[in-house]
Amino acid sequence: MTGPLPQLLADTAGLRWTEQLHGLARARLDELARAHGGLDDLLRAATVRPDVASQVAAAFTVGETWFQRIGAHFEALPELLADRPHVRAWSAGCSTGEEAYALAAAFTRQTVDVLGTDLNPEALRRAQEGRYGARSFRGVPAAQVERSFERRGEQFEVRPALRRRVRFSLHNLMTPAPRRDLDVIACRNVTIYFTPGAAALAYTHLAQALAPGGVLLLAPSDPRPPAHLGLVVDRSRGTQVLRRALTPPGRPRRAGPGAADRSPAGAAGPAGVGAARPPAPEVTDLPAARRAAYEAPLDPQAQLQLAWALRRAGQEARAARQARHTLTLLEAGGADSWDAARLRAGCLSLLAGTGGP
Structure with a gap:
């Protein structure tokens, strides 16, 4: 599908439009369209109102989850984080909250506080309510359900002791993490729905939010994070997770004021981020700039260059978001080079509303 809807999803939440995703969202999208007088009117409103754009993106979020989804992760966590008496956790893309509560219940010998976030306000309302049907507990032993939930007719309600460990908040993974120095982040079966560039940006935010030695939980189907983020594989109890290194990966540094950059000319750093390179030809056509950015996330x-192309097209808000994304990539790369400094200056110039590429 071409047109404004796929671009709106990508710009607002990093989502990659597919026929399957559209089919899942159709009922919610039709409801929003009726409230605005039709789909065309809804999409026009979304281009000028961020709240409407977020509602459209939220309609495309997938809410299928359950407590024992990739249960081996939860079994391994106490061992992986045994040296931490208090665990700070984040369930990113928590949907209706099962994963957030499962994270909190996984730690029986440590104190824990969990933040669950999602783009969908309705899903968060259900998470805060903390009531679930039997389908959410498939694969969970009955004794474990009894320990953490009270039966209320055909549903099960989170017990107060577990509820006190968890809170929920609205968050878009295209923006920096709401907390830092986290011991564990679960973001499973979320980035599979993102464009490649959006997945790379989300992983940058997640990695920056981890404490040294912190654990990132992904699903087997999720794309792998970029190598330059320095996340390493760790294994426990038959499953694998990613860890942030205890010391940051090496970064090229200058010997002192005025010292020459001793990196070989044109050498690329990790994934090419922040590396010195010959300037590429300027891309002024917006479709071409979008294609180039998609191919090199x-x-x-x-x-x-995509940020400047968006600005020339009059899409100021999207241009600013794209410039901030570029700054995030430069920060992650960490290279100290003239080229990186030039790109940072270009981002800041765009955000200040001055100059041009």
């Missing part, structure tokens, strides 16, 4: 130069 970790290249700050391609991402900044």
Whole structure:
């Protein structure tokens, strides 16, 4: 599908439009369209109102989850984080909250506080309510259900002791993490729905939010994070997770004021981020800039050129978001080079509303 809807989803929440996803969202999308007088009117409103754009994106979020989804992760966590008496956790893309509560219940010998976030306000309302049907508990032992939930007719309600460990908040993974220095982040079966560039940006935010030695939980179907983020594989109890290294990966540094950059000319750093390279030809056509940025999601130069192309097309808000995304990539790369400094200056110039590429 071409047109404004796929681009709106990508710009607002990093979502990649597919026929399957559209089919799942159709009922919610039709309801929003009726409230605005039709789909065309809804999409026009979404281009000028961020709240409407978020409602459209939320309609495309997938709400299928349950407590024992990839249960081996929860079994391994106490061992993986045994050296931490208090665990700070984040369930990113928590949907109706099962994963957030499962994270909190996984730790029986440590104190824990869990933040669950999602783009969908209705899903968060259900998460805060904390009532679930039997389908959410498939694969969970009866004794474990009894320990953490009270039966209310055909449903099960979170017990107060577990509820006190968890809180929920609205959050878009295209923006920086709401907390830092986290011991564990679960973001499973979320980035599979993202464009490549959006997945790379989300992983950057997640990695930056982890404490040294912190654990990132992904699903087997999720795309792998970029290598430059320095996440390493760790295994426990027959499952694998990703860890942030205890010390940050090496970054090239200058010897002192005025010292020459001793990196080989044109050498690329991890994934090419922040590396010195010959300037690419300027891309002024918006479709071409979008294509170049899509094909090189970790290249700050391609991402900044898209920001300027969006600005020339009069899409100021999207241009600003794209410039901030480019700054995030440059920060993650960490290279100290003239080229990186030039790209940062270009981002700041765009955000200040001055100059041009």
